[in-house]
Structure formats: structure tokens, C-alpha cells
Amino acid sequence: MALNAVTIGFVVFSILTLGGGIGVVTTRNLFQGTIWLMVSLFGVAGFFILLSAPFLAAVQILVYIGAIAILITFAVMLTRSVTRIKTRYIRVVPSFVGSLLLFLVLLFGITVPIFGGHLPESAPEYVASTRDLGIALVDENGYVVPFLLASVLLTAAMIGAIFIARDEKA
């Protein structure tokens, strides 16, 4: 594996993604946890750039870092005033062992035996662009039905979130 821009980017984004993820699950202060979550999501957006999906990277930054992380920040600030949580973790040792076993099975049971011999040169030279995605999303042979269902789902989620979080005494 030659040392070039893609490789350096991959290493940097791996560090951002995994370091941010470890920060999310280990930090004591949940407000810092949301910052770590933003770092991790930014790393994932970098992976999308490396995988030649720039539209998904832009959506990742807009939706995840711009909306979901801010939403989580608000939830942290709304719920932390009287938290009686003394400990961060419950059943930490079996959880750690279980997730470590899951990772080892994923890596040495599935990824390396099946895809270890997959050469990077076998990736196609040209891939579909954002323009092709936009056409496919409104094409009747493409994804127009899921696209419309997604708008219904978002509307339902928005109404449901307002209805659930509404303060009935106010």
C-alpha cells in the first residue's frame, strides 16, 4: 500500500472516526460526548469523500453534525440538571467482552477471509455521480416510491416528536 493522499486520508479519518467513537462511549460529561460524536461523524463524512460519494458526505455533515448532533446537545442540556447518575456504566465487563468478541468475529470471521483477497485495483474506474443519484431518486424504475415514503416518514416523525414532547400542563 503506497503512501499517497488517499492512504493518508484513510488513516486520518480512521483515527477521527474511531477516536470519536471511543470518546462517545467513555466520556463522563455527555456534553463532551456530543463533541466527540461530531468528530466521529466528521470522520465518516471523510470516508464518504474517499469512496467517491461527495453528496453523501455533504448530507452527512448537514444532517448529522448540523441537525442530529445539535438535537442531542439540546437533549443533554434539557435532561442533565437533576441527574442522579453516579456511575457511567452498568455491566461494563460483559459488555466489553461481548463487543470485543463481536469485533473479532467481524474482522477475522467475515471480513478478512471473504474480502481479504479483494484487490483495490478491482474497484471500477468510474462510478455514478450525484446527478445520476438525483435522476434515480425520481425515476419510476428507480427509487421514487421509497423517496416519497421517506417524506411521509419524516412528516410522521416530526408530528410524533412534537406530540410526544409537548408539555400538556403548559
Added chain:
Amino acid sequence: MLVPLWMYLAVAGALFSIGVFGVLARRNAVAILMSVELMLNAVNINLVAFWRYSETSTDLLLNGYAFTAFVLIVAAAEAAVGLAIIITVYRNRRSVIPEEAVALKG
């Protein structure tokens, strides 16, 4: 494209395992929701990586690409409703610990 496919899958697997650990071990419901977001992002990395390295991506087959976009949409909806539920439970019980929300326990 000089990074092999299995390295993307390894990073995604590690991120997914970190998310699993967070979901199982954290006590705060907001932290659990953040860990779920990590797991969804690991799945998204996998989907885009498989789409990029598959032979059919030149034939304008956008399954992995479009599916990732829909996963993003569902994640946004999940975060909105999940946080609304957490805020309501906190308002009623003064607690964000999922083990203490036992009103529906049989």
C-alpha cells in the same frame, strides 16, 4: 482507489463494536442514543464501501448509494422521536436511566 475494501470493513466493524459497547454499557439514555448513531454510521460506511467496490457501480446501479441516503433519513427520524421520548420520560420521572422507566412492566 488504493485502500483495499477490507480496511473499510474493518474500520466499520470497529465502529459498530464501539456502538454496541455503548448501547450495552452506558446508563444514560442519551448516551445510548448516541451509540446507536455510531452503529448506523458504521453500517453506512459498509454500504458505501460495498457500492464503491462492486462491479456494477458503473452501470448506474445506485442501490448502496440510495440505501445510505434512506438510512440517513430514517436515522434523523429516529433521533427526533427518540429524544422526544427521552425528554418526556425525564419530565415525568426525573430520570434518564432506561432501567428506571418501568411503568409498562408486566
